[in-house]
Structures are given as structure tokens and as C-alpha cells.
Amino acid sequence: MGPGAEDHTDPAQMGAVSLAWAIAGKRVxxxxxxxxxxxxxxxxxxxxxAIPVGFEEAALIRAQxxxxxxxxxxxxxxxxxxxVVIKGNVDIAGQANTQGLKILSGNxxxxxxxxxxxxLRAGAIPIGYSNIxxxxxxxHTECEAYGTTKNPWNPALTPGGxxxxxxxxxxxxxxxxxxxxxxxxxLRFPAQCAGVVTIRPTIGxxxxxxxxxxxxxxxxxxxxAVQGPMARRVEDVRIALHAMAVTDARDPSCVPGPxxxxxxxxxxxxxxxxxxREDDVDEQVANGVLKAAGILEQHGCxxxxxxxxxxxxxxxxxxKLVVNEMRxxxxxxxxxxxxxxxxxxxxxxxxxxxxxxxAEMMGLLAxxxxxxxxxxxxxxxxxxxxGPVSTRTPFAVGDDAAGTEQHMEILxxxxxxxxxNLLGLPSVxxxxxxxxxxxxxxxxxxxxxxxxxxxxxxxxxxxxxxxLRRCE
Numbered sequence: 100m101g102p103g104a105e106d107h108t109d110p111a112q113m114g115a116v117s118l119a120w121a122i123a124g125k126r127v128x129x130x131x132x133x134x135x136x137x138x139x140x141x142x143x144x145x146x147x148x149a150i151p152v153g154f155e156e157a158a159l160i161r162a163q164x165x166x167x168x169x170x171x172x173x174x175x176x177x178x179x180x181x182x183v184v185i186k187g188n189v190d191i192a193g194q195a196n197t198q199g200l201k202i203l204s205g206n207x208x209x210x211x212x213x214x215x216x217x218x219l220r221a222g223a224i225p226i227g228y229s230n231i232x233x234x235x236x237x238x239h240t241e242c243e244a245y246g247t248t249k250n251p252w253n254p255a256l257t258p259g260g261x262x263x264x265x266x267x268x269x270x271x272x273x274x275x276x277x278x279x280x281x282x283x284x285x286l287r288f289p290a291q292c293a294g295v296v297t298i299r300p301t302i303g304x305x306x307x308x309x310x311x312x313x314x315x316x317x318x319x320x321x322x323x324a325v326q327g328p329m330a331r332r333v334e335d336v337r338i339a340l341h342a343m344a345v346t347d348a349r350d351p352s353c354v355p356g357p358x359x360x361x362x363x364x365x366x367x368x369x370x371x372x373x374x375x376r377e378d379d380v381d382e383q384v385a386n387g388v389l390k391a392a393g394i395l396e397q398h399g400c401x402x403x404x405x406x407x408x409x410x411x412x413x414x415x416x417x418x419k420l421v422v423n424e425m426r427x428x429x430x431x432x433x434x435x436x437x438x439x440x441x442x443x444x445x446x447x448x449x450x451x452x453x454x455x456x457x458a459e460m461m462g463l464l465a466x467x468x469x470x471x472x473x474x475x476x477x478x479x480x481x482x483x484x485x486g487p488v489s490t491r492t493p494f495a496v497g498d499d500a501a502g503t504e505q506h507m508e509i510l511x512x513x514x515x516x517x518x519x520n521l522l523g524l525p526s527v528x529x530x531x532x533x534x535x536x537x538x539x540x541x542x543x544x545x546x547x548x549x550x551x552x553x554x555x556x557x558x559x560x561x562x563x564x565x566x567l568r569r570c571e
Contacts, residue, residue: 129180199242294538
């Protein structure tokens, strides 16, 4: 039994590191691992709808090849034989990248996205596409092509978006590892809703490109969107991050920075916001942050409630940049594809963010540079910020597509999420327990390229509060 080993007989319940050791030690075959995930999907996904597209035939063929390679003492990489679910908005050669829309059922990719290629090189086995909202522009996972993903803890609440299918698949034991992406909390909010672990890496850490995407990638997506892993344990997120973070010539902005474990010569200095001063932080959420702060303090970290850099200003700037780029450049392309709740949620977003003229957008980017300097100076003193993901527990299904007031509450509740996108900072989200029948989650944010600082602190918390058990 190696690092992270778990005493499970069902490979679908094992973490990626544990399963990799079991496969390498020939205690579990890759075929058994893949078959266990499909068996679990057959058991629960008719209700949950997390993985609407399965790659059964291709996955089993690759699993057989993985087992044959091991018999010849050939190891493909650290994820040899590990089943992984790919988010349904990136390209896999030979698969239709529908973006959640029936009209794109013929949008078949001629090549893999770089993140998929990197996972394949590491030995992973894609077993399906996870569900997403249409065009991935909603914080709830529901789409015209594949329907609604249910929150396994409470089906009346959202599973989050846009990586909601990935989070729900993990916590219901349908895979060991999942891929997602994050342009406005799309990895981190679903991780809170499901009770799983994720990392939003530094911008440029993981290469990204879709050959099926029309035109060029917009300005804000180039500055703020990332790919990343989701799993049930911190060690699994770490190994997947390393596997994904291999440069690719198709993404010239990808940076091959080091990711070694850091040896801190002093206690980590961790800044915590005074959530009691804010008028819309749910008690369940605040309790989770206080719990994590207490654990880190017990481990010798220097934890202090301090005034953070200007969160509301960063959130407001994120919203103005992203939504106005959509408004001016993309809305006329997006709106014809959106119907029903998806259209209403998008219209609410446009309504709730003030109009900024195209000529003023460059001024907003200058404001972003000023904020980056302020946050950089803050991280000169503090190693990490420990705070909430959403300041509220998961919202009721349909709230984002109801009135503009409900949508505005959701938008404001994500103000601790969007600065990471605006500034390109790395953040880990992990569960710290259950309260009121729902996962509690916290977010750890560090300066650029300090993913390992986030992961190391997350492991200290996880040791005291083990990851949530599979939701039945």
C-alpha cells in the first residue's frame, strides 16, 4: 500500500493516488477501475445526470491497453489507468463538443484539447463528458442538450456551475478524478456545492485551446480563464495538476513554472476576513471558515483576522470587464442559442452589471493593473488568504433565472471568488465538514505560482477534517 492508500474494494471509491498505486501494484486492473465507474454511473446517474455522455467502448479499449502495458513493465505516467471525467466544453478528438446545445451535435473535434492530451500522456483514461450549462455561462448546471444535473445532497439546490456535472460525479463515486475550468468560479463554486476539492491554478499554468471554437478567444478569457482538476482529496488534485501543467505550443501564454513543495522557514501567515462584519454571510459558511482557521492555528500557522485588499472593488471590476465584453462582442452570437432559464439567467446578468462603453474598457484594464499591484504588496506580508467560496449556501434551483434581485444576490455572494479570476491568482477549495446537511467549504488563495502553498495548507486542514464520504 503506497501513499494515500485506502481500504476500499470498489475502485470507483478510491482516490486517484490510491488507485494509481493499486493499479501499479496489480491489485486492481485498469479494466476493473473503468468498469467500476461505469457500474456506479449505471446505478446513480439516471437521477443525478452528472455524466450524460459516456465513452464506454473507447475507455475499455484504452484500459485493456493500459493493463497490457503494465504486464510489459511499461508505465505511461503517474495517472496510468485512472478514470477521469472531462468537462463537456473541451475538445476530445472524434467527440462532439456540443457546449450543451443540440444544434452543435455535429461539432466534432479533429484533435484533443491540450489539457486532454496532457492527461492522456500521464496515463489517464477519459470515461465521459460531464454536464455543463449552455455555453458554460451560468452558475447552475442545466442545458438543452442533456438536461439538469442534481445536487446529490439536496436536489432542490444547485450543484453549481459550470463544472457542476464534474463535482456531482465525484461525490457520488462515479470517477476518481475530474477535469473542469474556471472563468468565474466554475471550478470552485461546484466544489463547494458538492463537497469536493479543486484548484484554480495561476493563469497560464495549464495550456488551453479548442480547435472547435469559432474565431479568437476574447480578452477577458485570455486573462482570467483556466483549466483545472477536481477530486475528493488534496493529494489527487496535486497529482492531476502536475499532469495537466505541461506546456503546449498551441497556447503561447502557458508558463512552465516550477511547482515544487515549499519549505517555509517560519509559520505560514494566513489572513482571514472579518465575516461577522458582512451582512450577507450565511452562518454555515462563516462557521466553516472559523473551523479551518482554528485547525491551521493548531498546526502553528499565524492566523489573523485582517482587512483584505479591496474585495468589492475587484469583484465589481471583474463583472464590468467580463460582462461588458460579452455585451459588446458576444451577446449577439450567444442569445440566439439560449432559451428558457438559460436566456433569462444571461439577461439577468446583463441587467445587473452596468453598461461600460467599449472605449472605456482600456481604462478598466488599467484599474486591474493597479489592483494587481495592491494584491501583490499584500502577499508580500501574508502567505495565504483563507475565506469563503460563495458567502451563501447553494442557491435554490431556478433562482439565477428568476427575478433580477435573486440573481443580484447570487452575483454578490460570489465576490470572494471573482478576484481570483480577475487577477489570475491560484486558489484551492476543499470541504471542512457538513452542517445543515450541506458541505461546508473554504478557499485558500496565494500569490501567483504559489499553488503548492495553497495545497500544503489544504492538507493540514484535510488531516483534521477528512474529505466527505461518497454521497449516496
